[in-house]
Amino acid sequence: MSSNIDQFERDLKKLGQEKFVRQLTELYKAVVLTAFQYVTANSLTVGVAYGSPVLTGRFYGSHTLTIGSVDTRVKPENPKGSAAPYPGIPLSQAASIVARLKLDDIVYIANALPYARRIEFEGWSKFKAPNGVYRVAANLVRMKYKNVTVN
Numbered sequence: 001m002s003s004n005i006d007q008f009e010r011d012l013k014k015l016g017q018e019k020f021v022r023q024l025t026e027l028y029k030a031v032v033l034t035a036f037q038y039v040t041a042n043s044l045t046v047g048v049a050y051g052s053p054v055l056t057g058r059f060y061g062s063h064t065l066t067i068g069s070v071d072t073r074v075k076p077e078n079p080k081g082s083a084a085p086y087p088g089i090p091l092s093q094a095a096s097i098v099a100r101l102k103l104d105d106i107v108y109i110a111n112a113l114p115y116a117r118r119i120e121f122e123g124w125s126k127f128k129a130p131n132g133v134y135r136v137a138a139n140l141v142r143m144k145y146k147n148v149t150v151n
Helices: 002-040 043-049 091-098 116-121 136-144
Strands: 063-067 106-109
Touching: 002 063, 002 106, 002 136, 063 136, 106 116
Parallel strands: none
Antiparallel strands: 063 106
C-alpha cells in the first residue's frame, strides 16, 4: 500500500513541476513578445518614449526575432525613401516564432544594419530614439515584469 502512496506523491510532484514549467514558459513567451513590441513600435506613433525611428523604414524593417542564433539579414536601401517607408515585421509573424519557444531556448531580437549600433549607443537618432531602442525596450520590460533579467 505504501508503494501506491509513494507513487501517487511522485506523480503529484511531477504534475506540479510540469505545470510550473508550462507557466514559466508562457511567461518567457510573454516577455519576449513584449520586448519585440517595444523595439518594433514606430517611434512616430508612440512618441520618443520607446520604439524604432522610422525615416525610410530600413532600420525599422530590419529588426529580427530568432531562436538560437542571430539573423543578420537586413532590408535593402529603400528606393522610395521616406515617401514610402518599409513596414515593420508583422506582430503575427513574431508571435508565430514565439509560439515555438521552449524554456531553454535563447532568443535574439536584433538589427544587423551597420548603423544600428550607432542609433543605440551614439545618438544617431537624437529626436526619435535619443536613448536608443533596445536599451529602452529592456528597461520597459524590466518595469513591466518585475525582477526579469533582460540582456
